[in-house]
Amino acid sequence: MKLQNGTYATRALNERLPIELGRLPRDIAGTIEWFLQKYEVPQKELAANLGVSEGRVSQILCGDTNLTLRSLAAVAAALDAHFEVRLVPNDPQRKAEEPSRGAGDVEAPDDLINR
Template identity: 45%
Template sequence: MPWKSKGAKAEAADHAGARLARQATVEVAGLLGKRGMSRTDLARLMDVSPGRVSQILSGDENLTLRSLAAVADALELDIKISFVEPKEDGARRPRGLGDGSDAFVYAP
């Protein structure tokens, strides 16, 4: 049975994946802002079109680890993925840009 047809667990995984993708795109946007870079600058570093960078950072596409790795490589950063216990209230929300508190941590 395909993953997409497995019911509530698959739907929860889809929502979690979308949340992580949004978090990753916010992180990248924050990093670009901190460096005074545009999406066009990132596209040049990645050797892709500005439209491709927009696709990656739009949140509309299923963001892949390969895409994130390409962004990190272009920015000369590493990516660390961590599994953390949920906060006491059960909510899972990012606490800020690049503070290392959630699943995606970008480290020099």
């Protein structure tokens, strides 16, 4: 899909932006929750490592919080981990052209990410 003119680009942005603003925090929260479950890290431990309340960790995990990059970096550091980010096309035809991932790459299961 090529965005050929400003009108089309603006319309596409206006249609997709609310969808992405809803999806991204849930995907991130699902990924953090998956990590906590997989590595058996209690929310209480994450809260202590971050220096925040358990309530704040619950807010992060609910996926309704607009997290800053600094907050995400703090979560990763507190878990002695890092985030891997991919930008994936919505168009299934373009998605099929995407290169395969390496054997060491792990993604959170869809059932945790797509709530």
